[in-house]
Amino acid sequence: MQNTGVAEANEMLKVEGLSKIFNGHYALENIGFSVHRGEIVGLIGRSGAGKTTLLRCLNGAENLDSGHVLVEGKNLSVLKERELLALRQRIGLVFQGFNLLQSRTVAGNISLGLEILGVPKKERQQRIQELIHLVGLEGHETKYPSQLSGGQKQRVGIARALAGHPALLLCDEATSALDPEATTSILALLETINKELGVTIILITHEMDVIRRLAHRVLVLDQGRIVEDISNELLNRGEAKHALTRSFISRENVEDMEAAGYASSGF
Ligand SMILES: Nc1ncnc2c1ncn2[C@@H]1O[C@H](COP(=O)(O)OP(=O)(O)OP(=O)(O)O)[C@@H](O)[C@H]1O
Ligand SMILES: [Mg+2]
Incomplete structure (x- = not known):
């Protein structure tokens, strides 16, 4: 799905200049992207890249150090508690460990x-x-x-x-604890939810295959920054620009890459 020329009303989520600092270090730095209604966006990156922190910022669970998050046009940072609770009902959360x-x-x-x-x-x-x-x-x-x-x-x-x-489903490693067969069935379920209910989905994964099978677009996060924002179509045509994205493609699984000894500073 292309990410251009869509009217504002079609915007599910907009993130601008978002930074989050833990203990004096940027967990997220100057993050910006938007997600259109009905899109499935994959979020991929190594352990510690800031994926879960970003998801927590998107549903108002973290206070931001700078920038803002708009969900259906509403700025999470300025909402009163009651309004924030109402908005958070528009957001569903799915976890790796099922909870x-x-x-x-x-x-x-x-x-x-x-x-x-x-x-x-x-x-x-x-x-x-x-x-x-x-x-x-x-x-x-x-x-x-x-x-x-x-x-x-x-x-x-x-x-x-x-x-x-x-309206928005945030999935943090929803299939990481599952065997391949169960992964396939859960991906099919998420696709049905997206297509039939029109739910916008953002999903964190370590597996490039999950991105290929489900996402319309992928954001690659590295050390708290988005280093690539690319449609699945361009990804499949081999047009990823960043070395980290290309490494994920060639290794299929981020953890395989870590096991092979790729250091964060190498990119
Ligand atoms: N509550 C917190 N207090 C302090 N530091 C934190 C906190 N939450 C996350 N961090 C730090 O922020 C960085 C990003 O963490 P985050 O959990 O978002 O990474 P991740 O990409 O989800 O990693 P993983 O793939 O292992 O789940 C890490 O350096 C982590 O140690
Ligand atoms: Mg995480």
Whole structure:
């Protein structure tokens, strides 16, 4: 998907001049990009590059040291607490480790997403059933997380993230703990969510293959900076400009590259 010539109204997210400092060091430095409604954007980079910190800045979980984040045109930094809470309901989060409550069933974990949003009890049951159907977990409602496969656990995590009908889904390594088969099924589910519900997705991954299969565009993060912002189409044509992006392509997995001894300063 091309990133030009789209009207402002179509903008889901805009980040300008964003910096975040931890202990005197820039975890993120002068980050700028925008994401259009319906786009799937991959975020790739080595461990410590700042991917999770960036995602946390996008949903208002971190205070910024400079710059701003606009979600659907609203500046997160100037919103009052109540408005920020309302805006954060427009954003769903999916985690690598699923973050499920072991003491709750599949339905109970999905219900949690609705309880947090303050959905009345009598409305929850129907929405839980819709979500179970959406993520393909019919028949598993009363199982506990320990009785589920990794892929099924992530389906619960995705259902919970979608509870409040978010416009934007932020996924932090959503498939990194899964085997290849489960990865494929979760990528297919995310694609369905994007195509059928129109949900904009930003996903962090270590795997170039995940980017190729799902993303329309990729941002490459290195030491807190975006070093490449490229469409999947150009990526597949071998037109990546930055050495780091090209290394990811040739090695397929960022961790393979780390294992091969590439140092951060080498780029
Ligand atoms: N709460 C925090 N306090 C201090 N430093 C932090 C904090 N959170 C992150 N950092 C630092 O910011 C940098 C970026 O961390 P971040 O977790 O965003 O990286 P990442 O790209 O998500 O890495 P990984 O691939 O390992 O998950 C790292 O140097 C990290 O140590
Ligand atoms: Mg991370």
